[in-house]
Each structure stands twice: as structure tokens, then as C-alpha cells.
Amino acid sequence: MADRRLAFVSYAFTTSADGIATVDTGIDGDVWDINGPHLCKAVACEEATGVTAVHAVTGELGVRVSVAASVVWDGEPRDGKTIIASDRMAERLFDVACKAGETYRFVKCVAVCHDTHNQADPGPAAVALCMQASAEGWKTQLRTHREVWNRLWESADVEIEGDDEAQLALRYSIYQLLIIAPYDSDLLSIPARGLSGQTYKGAVFWDTEMFMLPFYLHVLPEVARRVMKYRVMTLEGARRKAAEYGYQGAFYAWESQDTGDDACTLFNVTDVFTNRPMRTYFRDKQIHISADVAFGIWQYYAFTGDTNFLLEGGAEAMLECARYYASYALYREGRDRYELLDVTGPDEYHERVHNNAFTNAMAKRTIELSLKALREIGRVDAEARQTLIDKLGLAEELSRLEQVAEKLYVPYPDPGTALIEQFDGYYNLEDVPLGELKSRMLNKHEYLGGGNGLATTTQILKQADVVLLLHQFGDQYAEDIKQANWAYYEPRTEHGSSLSPCVYALVAASIGNQEWAYPYFMRTATIDLTGESKQYVGTLYIGGTHPAANGGAWMAAVQGFGGLRAADGIMRIQPALPARWSVLRYSLRLSGDSYRIEVNHSTVRVKAGEGNRSTAKFRVDGTDFSCAPGGELNVAYA
């Protein structure tokens, strides 16, 4: 973890008789990925003073990769010989004269370098690194490795007392989030299946901003910056996609690649009945992705006060998302409002709907936040603001952006039932129990959405949609509205997406209903541990780890049960611990300062880091408190 280019393997063997044992080690470059041979171009092997290396270029993106390995024996060095059997197989052989019962040990040191992110010439680099690391010895490396991990856990760990099962599942989730974080590059984000495979083509989804970002924001803001920087760096791709569909601004990719272009096909699912590709609208109609990105950028800024990030493209990306929605919105004169027609919300079982509540609310807020970001820039650098306005040719448009934001229709709770309709006409769909719907299935892999999916003509949802809206805009909706909509939509939700359960946990916890929340938290935290997660959509394999659920588990624990919600520079804490949780303990980073929070069923304790530079505002159970550097809070709550 200290130098993620290095790996060490320690071997030991004992023989039962005297004789010569031949140790055959080395590097096998015959690695395959989802598209075929992984290392397929310009593969070459090398041997230099005991270090064997394989140099190659990846087939997909043409990344130059070099792998170097050396072997260090316990005790006196041994002579080995190198065999270059093929252009991608470099072996290292050692004949060891063994005595019966004796144990022989060696450590293999491997360095992997590639030319993306700050590694100009990976070949020599890998060889040099391998030599240096084996010279220093693995014990040194192991020590620094442990130091880094300890620091990471110190800031990231969440302790639960009284519920070992939850503790294990949550730590598993945090571990996943720590190993998949992009520590070294502004050009990478986190794909939907982390490091577990190439499912979903290794592309980046809204999962990252909506479900992983909160963890990094609170715990590792530098990683949060990288993740959002990736979106800034891929703005051009989002502009290309908006233009492709005839709109202005930035329409971020549903499956974002390294260029920001969309890897999502128009035929994303195969019909199990005809084996034909099925036209789906993930790529065309999930316009909320641009809002999810803009929200992420704003949240990063709100958490860190990092104005530079806004100046270095953050604000530009937000404004381009706002502009996209303004060009997408149509004005309905009869109702004096703007509408967003023909979209797909988070609930992908209902494609091409009109005025999806979540999408409209996010789009409206995106425009507001982008104008706010422009003001923030103006505050610190009026010239930069003007330059940006000129660059985007926004001068004429600003007033229109304000008008669209003001008049963009957001479906509101029914005065009688407190229910928010997921989209125009949702209530007219067949209201069938989930069980009955499933009993209609003819094939266990059949897709419930798409052209003729069983769910499309019913009220059955794939995942939280209105309930996600209530989480995102938690402050704007009263408890009874959350209560009513949770109760209405929960039995109608199939949770066909791993992003769904944590949202139900979060909203249930926010209204103090742990009985509703806890099972959904556990379902989220254990998703990779039970082996019960969905493995197929149609005939498409979608298995692997679920980073969004891992992030969702952290959100449910800290933001849900812990009741932590950051807004307007105030950290609000309104705990709702499950009965069996006696204590919840976690760390928090805020504008560069750090805090330790401890919550039990009666009190909230906050300890500000000694080195903090500023005093933070906390609001516990409705009352405001300040916490100076090194200070401590100990607040009882109802």
C-alpha cells in the first residue's frame, strides 16, 4: 500500500530427502481480459543482473506495462539462470542442493509499472524499482505498507459496539472502498464493479458520485477530489454526447470511459425469449447522470472549501450540465412551467417517462448550484468568473438559466396522501404485488424492463426513485412525507439494483424507524458476502463486487443511523442507532480538519483534532455547538 507498484511473495520449502530441487519461477505474460489477450502488443522479455522483466502494451488502451521480478534467497545468494521461453514468458531457474529436513526460503519481489499517470518510461522504471526494493528487503516494505494501512483505518474505520455481524460487514465494505480508491491519478474514477472484473466494461457510472463519494468526502477528501476531477477531465466527452443528441452543454456518459465517451450500447440487454439484442434507453434517456456529476462537484466544494477546484474546471462542468438541462427542457404554456419529457429515472424498469420526480428535482437544483458556483468563483476571482462566462458564451444565457430553474416543474406531494408520483401517469399503471409479478415470469433471467418487460406496465420499481429523491433533498421534505412515500414505494420495489436497499435504509433511519432501516442496511453491507446478489440481466453477466453498495453501507451506518448530515457549513448529528448498537464511533474530515465522533443511545461526543485550524459548527438534536481545535463536545440527546 505504500508503493502500489510493488508486490512481495515469500516462499519456503523443505525436502524429505537429499537431492537437487529446481525452483522454476518468473513472469507469465499470457494474461487475458474480457476482449482477449490483455498484453498483446510489443511483448518482449529482458534479463538484467538477476532481474527478469516482461515489457508489453495492453490490447484495449495501448498502455505500456512492464513487470520486473527478482528472487532473494535467505542466507547466501544463489546463481540462477534465465530462460526466455516465449516472447511473453520469462522464467528464472534455480538448482538447489537440498538436505533432507532442511527448509529453504526465498522472497520474490515484483514491480509493475505502466505509462499512465506519471510513469514516462515503465520499462527501466520497473527494473530499477525491483532492484531497489529487493535491495532494501521486504521487511522494510512490509513496515511502510502497514504504516499506510494503519493511517487509512485510523481515518476510515467505523466501530460498532454490540453487533459483530454488522461490524464485520461494514469493515468489509470500507476495506473495498479503500482498495479501489484512485490514489495516484486524476484520470481515473471507480468502475461499477471495482477491481473485481470487467463487468459493465469497467466503465464509471453515477454509482461513484451518488454512493461512493460521500465516504471519500468524509474520510479521504483527496480521493473525492480525484474522483470528481475525472469528471472535469472528461467534460469534452460529455459535451460530445450532448451535441450528439442535439443539446447544448454536457450530457455525461451513462457508462463513462477514459475519454468521457459513452461505452453504453443502444442494445444493452439480450431478450431471453428470442436471443435478440433488446433496445434499451440507459444511454439515451438517463439524463440525471449530469445532475449527479454536478452535485458531486458541488458537494466536494462544500465539504472542502476548495475554490481552486471550481476554478480549475469544476464550475465549468457544472454550468455545462445546467445548460444541458436548460436546452432539454420544454415550456408548457398552459401550466407556465418547464418539463423534462422522455427520460429514464433511477428506476430503469420504466424507460422513456415524462417528468420523473427525481430527475426534475436534480436538474432544477443543478442549475441553481451551477449559478451558485459561478458566484463563488466571482467572490474569490471576479476576472476568472468573467473569463468563464466569455469562454462559454453565457452572458446572454444566465437569466434564462435562472428562469428555467425557477419554473422547472417538480412533482410535489399530494396534499391528501403526501405521496409524490414517480412520473406522469405512474398511478395509472397496474398495481400488482411483487410476488404476483414474479409468478408471471417465464424465464428466471428475463429482464423485467425494456420493450416488453413484465414490470414496465406495472408500478413495480427496479430501485429507489422517489425515495432517493427524499434522501437527496432530505431537508425539504417533512417526516410524514418520507413516511408515506417509503411505505408506498417500498413494497413496490424489486431492488433489482444493488443501489436500492441502502437508500431505503437511509430514509427510514432519517425518520427514526430503525426497524425499517436495519434489514436494508444489513442487506447492503453483506451483498458481497451472502453470494445472493443478482448475477444476470437477460443473458448479460453482471456479477462481481458492489462498490456502490459498499459505499451505501457506510452511508447507512454514518449518515443513516449516525444521523450525520453536512449542510451550509454545519455538521448536523441526529442519531437513530439500532437497539443492539451500543456505540457508533467514526472519524470525519472537514475543510482539512479532523474529528472523532462517538454516539450512543443518549449522548453524542465530538473530539476535534489538536492540529485543527478552525472551529467547526455542530448541531446536535437541533441545538448548535462550536468545537474549537482540540476541543471536545459531550451532548445528551432525546
Next chain:
Amino acid sequence: MADRRLAFVSYAFTTSADGIATVDTGIDGDVWDINGPHLCKAVACEEATGVTAVHAVTGELGVRVSVAASVVWDGEPRDGKTIIASDRMAERLFDVACKAGETYRFVKCVAVCHDTHNQADPGPAAVALCMQASAEGWKTQLRTHREVWNRLWESADVEIEGDDEAQLALRYSIYQLLIIAPYDSDLLSIPARGLSGQTYKGAVFWDTEMFMLPFYLHVLPEVARRVMKYRVMTLEGARRKAAEYGYQGAFYAWESQDTGDDACTLFNVTDVFTNRPMRTYFRDKQIHISADVAFGIWQYYAFTGDTNFLLEGGAEAMLECARYYASYALYREGRDRYELLDVTGPDEYHERVHNNAFTNAMAKRTIELSLKALREIGRVDAEARQTLIDKLGLAEELSRLEQVAEKLYVPYPDPGTALIEQFDGYYNLEDVPLGELKSRMLNKHEYLGGGNGLATTTQILKQADVVLLLHQFGDQYAEDIKQANWAYYEPRTEHGSSLSPCVYALVAASIGNQEWAYPYFMRTATIDLTGESKQYVGTLYIGGTHPAANGGAWMAAVQGFGGLRAADGIMRIQPALPARWSVLRYSLRLSGDSYRIEVNHSTVRVKAGEGNRSTAKFRVDGTDFSCAPGGELNVAYA
């Protein structure tokens, strides 16, 4: 045909030996329709002085029906006896003492009366009618029957010299149009399968206005009035449908019933792969139906100058259609235009498209025509105009209607290719040859449209769409535009609808391309004669006669090859006869006057009726001529 309530059957039999022959005749009320027993309520039999009758009420609409029958023997009357075997079977038995070799004759007279349209009490009426008709004798009835038919053929016949096959097919088509015409009621129109069965639930489609109305307009304007009156009488149903979808005005039913309510289900096709009902959007999205109706009303007025029809609800219905589109249209600020999103055009293989060229053009024109109709009313009765405006609360809205009409976007021909895109994004669809598409079919009955239909993601059309636009607005598009679009769309059209081929014939003829037009004319005219018409959509049986194609055959012959086009009070004649047609001869009714037209390859002859009241304007080959009552024109053309 003189009294459509009457039927006569003449019987004769000869015996080979002496003996008693028992003639068993009567009425069998055990009739079934698509929903089960047709006569199922209050069935009773009666016998009165030799007339047997069955009185019943239909199961579907509760229509009271009475059937009365009597038997009249040649020579001396015979005693018969009546047997009422069941509540719906009334037999009449005659024992005839026969001599070998002698022939015995009788005529059975049947009267059918029902309580719809002007028949208050069908029971006594049927019995009385039967008695009276059998008293007058069948010869009298046959004579008046023939007189009526002769008059009908005199005004309706189209003579083709030089092409007996075409002549037969065209006369067959005209015969169909004559027998299905509603002669007795303003509450009935013509269903999509005429009298041939209950396919499509006996409902009325746009077929009537678009493909049958032209024949009646030119030949039997009183029938045209009835057909359009049906739409006026069902305006309330259209208002209900518009309101159901959240719009103002009138959204006419896709499958219109006697109330104007829509018989079309949301699941109109069954998926052959899963046998599940498939969600289709015929009912929701074919918004052009209201424009088709408004056009029909206006054409009836333009042809007949029947201002009363506008005053008696015609103008109101048109304005409500206009108002529907104005409330449906959304304004796109970036392009300063109104758009119609999420519609289905005539090409039903592409549901839920945006800015369908035909639909937008028809909607725009509908608003213009409705305002014109309002002006026409004002011309003859200013007070009536004001009353209508007040009744509809239109005062505020008129200027907006004008504005929407002015700025409603209609896709225009590309300056380079002259092509009109059928709808937004049509060109992005897969451009696959029809044959290749069909080779992908897994089931010969599989529906090419709907959720996952093979055609939906390709450029293959079900039926004329842009080409229909070019027919409807023929005067507004230059020949090269018609030529280019015909050539582009024709190979991409599957003609999955019987409404399609005649449109291709019409547009081809209008640009003087008989080679293109003739096969499509013949395909239309012979549709019921070849037995090759499509019998299934998914698992839905759609067989029967094709009145729209019958009307289309007349249109292709008279308006296509005959080149007859009425507009702005001028009858334009620009013939383009197929080579083998030496002469085309037909009659024409215009504002109550009648004309005989005869066209050959070099001249156009017009003969005005002696009794005509006014002088008509004709334009042949671009030159204007007047034709006074009893006058004659004889014009050579290039």
C-alpha cells in the same frame, strides 16, 4: 336497396314422384357475434296472420331487433302451420301434395327492423312491413331495387377502357363502398372491415376520413355528410379522451365506438413468443386522428359549401381538435418553435417518436383550418360565431392558437437531398433492406412493431407516412421532392397496412410516373380478390374486406391517374393515364351540381349537368375554364 329493411328469397322445387313434400321454413334467431349470442335478451316469437316474427334485443348494445317473415306461393295460397320450437326459432310448415315432374314456387319475404335510427317500435313495424311488402309482391320491390342501384351506379361508376382487370377490381371496390355507406343514420360511420365481420370490434378508424371520404365527397355528398356528422355527434367522447390524458379540446378515438369513446386497448397485440399481451400505443399516441377528423369536416364543407354543417357542430369539433394540439404542443425556446413529442404517426412500427412530419403538418393545418371555419361562420352568422366562442371560452385563446399554428415545427425537405425525415432521429435507425429484416423473423406472425419489434429499431415502415404527407399537402411540395421521398421511402415500406399502397400510387401518379403507380393501384384494387392480404397481427385475426383500400382504389384511379384535385373552388384535372387505359370516365358532384368527366391520353372532356345551378371552374393542364350549366368542355392537354 330501395328499402334496406326488406329481403326476398325465391324458391322452386320439382319432385320425381307423387307425394307430400313438407316445406319447413321460418326464422332462426340463434345468431352469434364476436362476443357470443347476438340476440340474447328478451327473445320472443310471434305469429300473426301468416307472418312469423322473432323479437329480440342484441347483447352488445341492447338494440331491439325484430325479424318478420311470410311465404307467398305461386298460384293459389296454401295453408301452413307455425311451430314455435323455442324462444328464438319460429318455423312455418307447409305440406304440399306434389305431382311428379311439376314445379312448385314460393317467395319468402323477410323484414328486419331495429330501434336505432327512426324506428321507434320495431316489432309491429317489421310485421306490418312484411305484410305490406308481400302484398305488393316481390316484382314491384325488385323494380324499385334496380332503379336505386342504377341511380347509384350512374353517379358512382368509373369506366376504364382498355384494362378489364382494372375495371373489374375498381368496380368491385366501388360496389363495396356503395353497400357499406350509412344511408339511414347520422349516428353511424363505416368500420375498418365494413360489413365483413367484427374484426377491430366494428370500430371506426381514421380510414373513413382519409380513404373513404374522398369517394363519397365526389360521388355521394349526402353520405359524406353522414360520415362526418358521426364525428360531430361523438365530440363528447373525444373531449373525454383528451381530458383523460390531461389535455384540452378533442382527442378523437383510435377505435371509435357509438359514443365516441375508444375501444382500443392499451395492449392491442399479443406477443407470439410469450403469448403475453403487448403494450402498444395506438390509443395513446396516434394523435393525428383528431386532425384527420378536422380535415374531413373541412373537406366536406369545401366540397359542398354546406355552411349549416359548420354551424351545426362542424366548426366546434374542428376548434376542439385545434385546441387539443395547442395544449399538446410544447415550446422549445432554443429554436423558437412548438414541437409535438411522443407521438405515433401513420407508421405504427415506430411508436412514441418526436415531431413526426405527417402529424406535425396535419396538426398545424388543423389549427389554421379551424380558425378559417370560425371565420366562415362569422361570414354568414356573426352571432353564431360569438356564441360558439363564448361556449368554448375561446376569446382569450384565439391569438394563442394562431401563434401555435405559426410556430409549430414541420420537418422540411433537406436542401441537398430533398428528403423529409419521418421523425426526429429516423435517419439514425438501422438502414436494413426489407428482405433482410424479414429473414430475421422467427415467427411468421410476429409483430414487427411494439416493444421489441424487429422494425422498431430500423428504417422499415409499416405504411406510407412522409409519402402520405406529400399526398395530403400535394400542392405544397415540388415534384422533385415527391420524387426523392417516394424513391427513398418506397423500398423501406413493408405495406403492413392496407392503407399504404394506394398512397404510393397517388403520389407516383401525381408526378406522372405511371410505372411506379400502376402496380400499387392494382394491389389496392384487388386486395380482397387475391386473398393475399395480411390475416394476423401477432395472434390477432384482422381478416375481412378492406373498405379503406376500396376507397384508395377509387382515389388512385380518379385523383391519381385521372389527376382530379379540388382546391379553392377549382377542380384541377391533370391526367396521367396508364398506357393501357385508353379512356377514363367518371361522374362528379360539386356543390350540388353534377358533371361527367372523360379523359383520354390527349383530351379532357367535361359535361355539366343540364340542371346545374352554377358555373364551375376547371383547370386543365394549368389553364382555367368555366363550365356553365349544361355546358361542355373539350380540352387538349400535353
